[in-house]
Amino acid sequence: MAQPDTARLLIACDDQPGIVAAVAGVLADHGANIVSLDQHSTDSEGGRFFQRTVLHLDGLAAARTALEESLTEVADRFGMEWSLHDASRRKRVAIFVSKYDHCLLELLWRAQRGQLDIDVTMVVSNHPDLAESVRSFGVPFVHIPGTDKSEMERRQLELLQGNVDLVVLARYMQILTDDFLTSLEAPVINIHHSFLPAFIGANPYARAKERGVKLIGATAHYATADLDEGPIIEQDVTRVTHAESAAQLQSRGMDVERLVLARAVQWHAEDRVIVHGRSTVIL
Template sequence: MNSAYILTLSCPDRTGIVHAVSGFLLERGANIEEAAQYNDHDTGLFFMRVRFACETHDEATLCAQIGVLATSFGMNWQLHAAAVPMKTVILVSKDGHCLNDLLFRWKSGHLHIDIRAIVSNHRDFYQLAASYNVPFHHIPVTAATKAQGEAKQYEIIESEGAELVVLARYMQILSNDLCQKLAGRAINIHHSFLPSFKGAKPYYQAHDRGVKLIGATAHYVTADLDEGPIIEQDVARADHTDTVEDLTARGRDTESQVLARAVKWHSEHRVLLNGHRTVVFR
């Protein structure tokens, strides 16, 4: 496992990319363990994820050599040591079902992450955090203190070296500045099947419209509220007898499952950004 790496890349589509990448790995004695690719005919872009084992070269050497290959194809690429769990910080408010689910999956070994801290604008879950031996940071947020609060949040994120920030029902809108700083590494769970019912009370909107399906959407955070690239979605049935409380209770399970899948795929480097969309190699 210590010699296993994951290479992800995207570039303008052309012939010979797969041959070049596989040949590069073959020349270095690497064994390809998993490979997936996608040609987007709408954008003319090519996407690839390769997991391989290589005993003869260390990560720094591979990065330097991949850089030479990447230049000739105009690649955006990343190389990751497969054995290293992704350092993660979780933000949460007063609904803890997604937080509880992520913590349990992490400790059960089902998520390849390393939860370094939990940050909340409420104190409700400090005992839950302590039961998992995770540092808990209470940072109240008001209109007057929002800038200072976000500065403290970002300081924690950076000090923990977080590669992933999860908004596990964190019910504060992030500023444009913080969204830009966390671009591509912050995942939000929205309790609706986007693009329907954006905003703070989607279950109320869904009930008012009498929908027959309620959903949840995990997406990357952007400055445009609930508009970020979608990673995963799912739905649950609803009918005319359901109250708002019924929809909310039923939706919690869907939210937890959708967010967990998105976190899993991101932490395994299976999600590549494709403009305002994503490519997910499941």
């Protein structure tokens, strides 16, 4: 998985002719080889352009500043938002959890096995229950209890600011405030235990049972102040029958939650996700 001298370039801007050529020209001028390129334009009026480019450049560290200068020039010309990510620098991730361990352990396990390209730098919880499980992976577990949300969030921000590139809510049963999300200055991925927008809110499995649905699902999305309304990264479902109780639906759903969250975090780790309004582009 180690990819020395490899970078990922993400671009978003208004659609207009010549973008691919201009960017590819800059890369060629700097001696970079394009390993892969995915591009998408929305087809509506005043379309939007998105591009992910994986490039290989010998001596990336030394050449990066010059490359960024050239990219800045092109970006200014086309009005681009852009970011350049060193593929050898894994994202530092904090996982928030309450008492459910299935999503947490799935992430820790995949990271340990090399199936998830992140560094889990800490696990934060409002309950002490999972300390031992977490520490057995060699990962710090920080218990921040309390009922005063603003005090809890203050302590969380002290831990996180500057130290993490991503926060993952792995069934963290608390709502984060708008202030927290703004102050964090890092994206937050949440797993919701239903196929959104069905069963927004609490107790989705009980409500799925009550409504008699034939499939249950899970949704990974970027957390926003508007609960359960953030841009969806990944979803999946599994078939259920009338013979399964609400408790069994929950157990079945936990398997979907684990895999959906793991995929969403991996795609984010690979710089594949660009937010576009209330939705995402996965490149």
